[in-house]
Amino acid sequence: MNFSKTSIKTVALALVLSAFAATSAEAGPREDIIAKFQAQAEAPANPANGEQMYNATYGTGKPDTPKCTTCHGATPQQGGETRTAKLIDPMAVSKTPDRFTDAKKVDKWFRRNCTGVIGRECTAQEKVDFLTFLAGQ
């Protein structure tokens, strides 16, 4: 009896462990970053808003950079170019797999580019919308 109890426990533990391992393999740094913004956002991520943001013309930030596509590609699948002629890899995760995997980098560029384009920092909601849109591209 004792023996079978222990074996059930062992099997259960193994199951839990393997399930945990499976989920953590799926949740890479990008998922962590998105989850962090999601936790601060008011509503669930909406990729359609992210797409709208990617294409919108704001003109409320610095005069030379009215929209995200001033520098990023016309579509997420296309590469872009900075105003100083440096090429930027496509923003779509399918094209550039290591996109949004470094939290420090993501924060740095959201800070710079949102103030540059919109004239203010982006909200957590905007960030999570933007990232989920591009993660699905």
Next chain:
Amino acid sequence: MSDAPNSDNKPANGTSKRASRMVKVWDIPTRAFHWSLVSMVFIGILTGYIAPEWWMGMHVWAGYITVTLLVFRLVWGVFGSEYARLETFAFGPMHILTHMKEIITLRPVRHYIGHNPSGAAMIFGLLIVLIIITISGLLVLGGEENQGALAGVASYAIGDMAAEVHAFFVFALMAMIVMHVGGVILEGRLTGENLVHSMITGLKKVPQGTPPLAHRRARPLYAALVTGLFFSGAALGLENLAKIPPSGLVQLPANAAYESECGDCHGVFHPSLLPIASWQGMMQSLEDHFGEDASLDDDSVNEITAYLTQFGGENWDTEASNRFAILDPAKPYSIIATPYWVRKHDEIKPEVFKRRGIGVKSNCGACHTDHYSGRFDDQKINIPEEKKK
């Protein structure tokens, strides 16, 4: 080198109206020297004034060959055949003046078999001026460009001074060339002799009745020996000089923060390109960086500021660091606004900067393939051609 017996270089009386005979005066090495020197000076002037800067390599080679020619000529001036020898045309000042007066007043001049006194004075003058030009050129190369044998010993300031000497004596040289050619033409008119032709064939006319005189032969073996000795000595010296690292260039360690953070939007600028105060001011105003927000976290700002302070312009003694130290007061953080940058690039058309692969003026690395070293050598400039999008 056939050495026909003929007279020495004493003036023979009379004009060329009288019947005359041809004698061999200029030996082959002397003639080859003359025309090689002409071509080197021509190339030097052309590449110095007209050709774009990335032809500097050719200019420098013309200089090296000129030095070789000069050394050879001085040696040949001792061991060459009769009229190649310097002593045969080392006239005293009075002698030279008298001859010049004869030419200027267009009087029939006395005939000389070798160089006449005015021509001889010009030759010594040209040799001296060319020696000054090549030495100062080597100093400019070492001081300003940090290239060549003197790169390790000549500071930028010395190079800058030498540049003025170089330019001045090149002007003098061109004036002397005009006088030299003018003299040849005038002398030809007065004596009926074609001196240019003589410098090609080696033959000159001498008036009939000139007594045959001893004509010393060349001693090519001695000449080769001395020339060889000189150049092996020079090569040894140069090799040792070349071991000294170029002065004014600092060993620049890589800095990951600088290269990644400041290379995100544009190519990384070499720290020597702006004075320390400019870098520090720029690092404190990254939120408004040339119309963009380039803000960074405090740690990165501190690390990069320290790096740029340690390796900013004042720590270098290169052409770029010295020239870009003079800023446009209205744009103290901009390299492309400095008067020197504007002057050096004002011949490049705006369309060129828009080419794919260049994009903007501040993309130094697109054209300067050695920008990462801070050297900006003339020979390393390569403007990308227009490519189809």
